[in-house]
Amino acid sequence: MSGVQQAQLITKLQDQTHDCLKAFVDPDAPISILDFPDIKNCGDSAIWLGEMAYLQTRFNKRPAYVCTTDDFSPDELANAAPTGPIFIHGGGNFGDIWVFHQDFRERMMELYPDRQIVQFPQSIHYKSEARLEQSRRAIGKHKNFVLLVRDEESFQFSKDKFDCEVRLCPDMAFCIGKIEPEKPQMPVLAMLRQDQEQVGAVDFSAYPDIPKEDWITENKMDVRRAKAMGLFSALLHLTPSEMRLRKLDAAAQNRFQRGIRQISRGEAIVTDRLHVHICSLLIGRPHAVLDNNYGKIRRFMNAFSGGTDLSYKATSLDDGIRWARERAGVPA
Structure with missing residues (x-):
């Protein structure tokens, strides 16, 4: 694409x-x-x-x-x-x-x-x-x-x-619009859910070369610092609502940028998270898509975001990793 x-x-x-x-x-x-x-x-x-x-x-x-x-x-x-x-x-x-x-x-x-x-x-x-x-x-x-x-x-x-x-x-x-990603650091990155929407336990033992991560781990101090900086910027002559908005916006920016840095590390991505799919489109990264436990991602792709050569609807984890490795140029 x-x-x-x-x-x-x-x-x-x-x-x-x-x-x-x-x-x-x-x-x-x-x-x-x-x-x-x-x-x-x-x-x-x-x-x-x-x-x-x-x-x-x-x-x-x-x-x-x-x-x-x-x-x-x-x-x-x-x-x-x-x-x-x-x-x-x-x-x-x-x-x-x-x-x-x-x-x-x-x-x-x-x-x-x-x-x-x-x-x-x-x-x-x-x-x-x-x-x-x-x-x-x-x-x-x-x-x-x-x-x-x-x-x-x-x-x-x-x-x-x-x-x-x-x-x-x-x-x-x-x-948000198109985002310039950082340079990739690895051929394939797996971004897979670890919450109640995951399809089931994933056996990843066959892929020791591929990092398996999620994006729900954060440094609480970084988020507190971001909120404090957002609040500091709002101290002069602003309403309480505007002060709260700036603080919350700063927290959202901190979390979003963490996620973009995380997925940018992969030259190709395998995921079952809808917003890893969406953010991969925003940064222009190829990615294989599995689904969550009630079909949310495929449903969204069918309505709006499928049909590009950046994303691939994988039939299984093995299929998704095979495709991602091909896109990253990893020898079979």
């Missing part, structure tokens, strides 16, 4: 995102973004930075109020953004795998029945019919909830199950 093709794909997905979202952002009204991902996963930080980049690039706008699930304040929201839409951070936690986020989302619907709530693009997955019914009732009561989803299966599911506006939209991380 040439640099021109890479740029064309990214621009195409950014334009599709704008077509989907532009109706919900009023240049003259404040917006809020809830559920900042203050977690180790670099992919969630990529989504956040894409959300920020979208608002800045398309509207020259920053959110008037942001929060995590832990520091949400109704009073601060009322003071900083008494009107305008409430956005909720995107990702893959809509459903009952990461139930804490779903609880928070449904609590916001209950607290703000008269405010438009827009869910940035999500993948949808439920295991429990009871939990699905709880979500269906919460959405049905609200009447002004907009659900953006990242794949056709989530779109059809949501249209069938929920009484709300549903739109198909690319992942927000593409709004």
Whole structure:
């Protein structure tokens, strides 16, 4: 995939995102973004930075109020953004795998029945019919909830199950744009999940020459230092909301840059993480893609990002490593 093709794909997905979202952002009204991902996963930080980049690039706008699930304040929201839409951070936690986020989302619907709530693009997955019914009732009561989803299966599911506006939209991380990677340090790098979305235990003993990593390990001191620097930059004549935003943005940048440095080390990559796939496209690295335990990555690729010669849908770990070694020029 040439640099021109890479740029064309990214621009195409950014334009599709704008077509989907532009109706919900009023240049003259404040917006809020809830559920900042203050977690180790670099992919969630990529989504956040894409959300920020979208608002800045398309509207020259920053959110008037942001929060995590832990520091949400109704009073601060009322003071900083008494009107305008409430956005909720995107990702893959809509459903009952990461139930804490779903609880928070449904609590916001209950607290703000008269405010438009827009869910940035999500993948949808439920295991429990009871939990699905709880979500269906919460959405049905609200009447002004907009659900953006990242794949056709989530779109059809949501249209069938929920009484709300549903739109198909690319992942927000593409709004970051093309990134210049560092030089690779090894032929093949395996970036494989170590959480409850992994397909199963992976026997990696046949590949002692390939590093197997994930990107959910971080230096807590580095993140604290980044937050402190972001806060320091915000001390002069800024609102509490802007101070919090700068602190959280700095943490997201720290985590995102860590992830980009990590995956840039591989000349070719094997992964079962959606945002390793997306970030590999942003840096122009070839990568073989396995799936998570409910098909999230293939579903997204089928909707938006498949069909390039940078990514390969592997049928197994062995198949993915074979392809990655070929792309890296490793002798069979």
